[in-house]
Amino acid sequence: MNKILKTMKMKRITYKLFLITSLILLAFAVLIYLTLYFFLPTFYEQYKTKQLQTGIEEIIDKSKDLSFQNALPLFDEYAQKNNAMIYLQNDEGTIIYSPFLSFIRGNTQASSNVKIETAKPIGISNSYDVTMPIQFQDGNLTLVVSATFQPINEASQVLVLFLPYISIIVVVIGVGSAYLYSRFITRPLIYINRGAQKMANLDFSEKIEVRSNDELGELSNSLNDMSLNLQQTMLDLQKANQQLKSDIEKEREIEKKRREFFSIVAHELKTPLTIMRGYVEGMIYNIGPYQNRDQYLNKNHQIIEGMEQLVREILSLSKLEQHTFKLQLEEVNLSELLDSITTTLGFFASQKDIQIIKQFGTHLSVYTDRALLEKACKNIIHNAIMYSPHDEKVYIKLTQESKQNHIQFQVINTGVNIKEEDIQHIFKPFYRIEKSRNRNTGGSGLGLYIVKQIFETLYITYSMNNSEQGIHFTVTIPLSIK
Numbered sequence: 183m184n185k186i187l188k189t190m191k192m193k194r195i196t197y198k199l200f201l202i203t204s205l206i207l208l209a210f211a212v213l214i215y216l217t218l219y220f221f222l223p224t225f226y227e228q229y230k231t232k233q234l235q236t237g238i239e240e241i242i243d244k245s246k247d248l249s250f251q252n253a254l255p256l257f258d259e260y261a262q263k264n265n266a267m268i269y270l271q272n273d274e275g276t277i278i279y280s281p282f283l284s285f286i287r288g289n290t291q292a293s294s295n296v297k298i299e300t301a302k303p304i305g306i307s308n309s310y311d312v313t314m315p316i317q318f319q320d321g322n323l324t325l326v327v328s329a330t331f332q333p334i335n336e337a338s339q340v341l342v343l344f345l346p347y348i349s350i351i352v353v354v355i356g357v358g359s360a361y362l363y364s365r366f367i368t369r370p371l372i373y374i375n376r377g378a379q380k381m382a383n384l385d386f387s388e389k390i391e392v393r394s395n396d397e398l399g400e401l402s403n404s405l406n407d408m409s410l411n412l413q414q415t416m417l418d419l420q421k422a423n424q425q426l427k428s429d430i431e432k433e434r435e436i437e438k439k440r441r442e443f444f445s446i447v448a449h450e451l452k453t454p455l456t457i458m459r460g461y462v463e464g465m466i467y468n469i470g471p472y473q474n475r476d477q478y479l480n481k482n483h484q485i486i487e488g489m490e491q492l493v494r495e496i497l498s499l500s501k502l503e504q505h506t507f508k509l510q511l512e513e514v515n516l517s518e519l520l521d522s523i524t525t526t527l528g529f530f531a532s533q534k535d536i537q538i539i540k541q542f543g544t545h546l547s548v549y550t551d552r553a554l555l556e557k558a559c560k561n562i563i564h565n566a567i568m569y570s571p572h573d574e575k576v577y578i579k580l581t582q583e584s585k586q587n588h589i590q591f592q593v594i595n596t597g598v599n600i601k602e603e604d605i606q607h608i609f610k611p612f613y614r615i616e617k618s619r620n621r622n623t624g625g626s627g628l629g630l631y632i633v634k635q636i637f638e639t640l641y642i643t644y645s646m647n648n649s650e651q652g653i654h655f656t657v658t659i660p661l662s663i664k
Contacts, residue, residue: 464478577593
């Protein structure tokens with residue numbers, strides 16, 4: 183039922199157009215019929231009167247140059263052409279000539295006196311009668327013309343009798359033409375309407391194809407363009423929505439990590455503060471070994487230095503995460519930078535008899551932030567030295583293959599390996615392989631996390647894994663930041 187109502191609703195314009203067109207055609211048919219019935223007799227009478235008058239004027243004009251006998255053919259022709267009775271009389275009123283009387287004499291041999299009185303049409307209603315003088319070369323006579331308009335009245339009566347048949351023909355032709363016309367006109371409109379409804383329901387699977395050069399064709403093209411634009415806009419909105427959801431999830435994840443980070447920071451600061459408080463209270467009350475104040479002041483100083491280093495690292499991370507942070511890009515010679523770093527860290531390597539082996543050229547440069555890259559590389563090399571056993575080696579390599587848009591930086595420290603489960607978490611903040619978190623055996627646990635943050639900021643890829651030689655840290659540095 184709903185489908186039928188929907189179909190009727192869809193074709194409502196067809197029914198309207200059909201009814202309007204039918205009424206217009208029928209109205210025109212009735213108007214034409216009434217015009218013929220009421221105005222045709224009058225029009226015909228005026229036309230016939232003018233024709234009769236023009237013919238009489240021509241005969242009178244031509245007769246001036248002809249004799250009576252030579253002019254007779256003109257009267258015969260006029261009578262036949264106009265279906266009129268024509269008489270020529272003398273001054274006494276005697277009929278001298280009439281084509282009508284000539285016809286009767288030739289067929290019935292009747293007397294002229296009897297036929298004259300019978301055939302004379304003067305006085306008949308709805309007729310044309312005129313009496314005019316006419317001049318010939320051999321004399322003057324009186325021209326009498328009489329013509330009836332009765333046939334046109336009969337035609338009007340026939341129209342009335344023929345009205346039922348005309349009505350049937352008009353209705354059939356009018357209704358049929360209106361139906362075909364309405365179907366022809368509204369079919370593309372209904373088709374366009376269906377397509378527009380699909381678009382309104384956000385269904386862009388079909389295009390509206392109306393192949394015509396008129397306004398309907400332009401309308402279909404406009405709807406198709408609107409459909410494409412709307413579809414593209416919706417796709418853009420969906421992408422933007424997905425991106426927004428992703429950004430919200432990332433923001434939530436960042437916020438979660440930030441809370442966890444500050445929770446760990448609080449714990450990292452609480453422990454040394456608690457130790458320092460114990461030392462200070464022991465020295466205040468001169469309890470046992472705390473009487474040796476110089477020793478515990480030195481320990482407090484070491485704890486403060488560790489806390490200061492931790493705060494510096496936290497501030498560095500905070501700076502990287504700020505939206506207002508801007509990179510200071512410049513051309514950096516990696517060979518000179520790494521050579522400077524190894525020179526600075528040479529003291530720590532000498533304390534453990536570790537040999538630093540450098541394998542790189544002198545003209546390998548990138549366009550990046552020098553300070554950040556130096557800090558990351560220094561953390562990597564320092565970790566390699568600090569977590570390697572005595573008498574081992576640390577290899578530092580720089581390579582660039584031809585036609586590549588990056589430089590590969592590798593650090594290999596021998597004689598040590600890391601468990602796979604530790605490698606998966608080693609770049610997390612405050613993660614340390616040494617679970618006791620003893621300051622004497624390791625740092626704060628932020629070194630590699632800072633490396634991770636810096637590399638992500640500089641669009642540098644990195645990886646860390648175990649090899650036959652030891653721990654292999656690989657960094658791929660782009661030649662420039664886009």
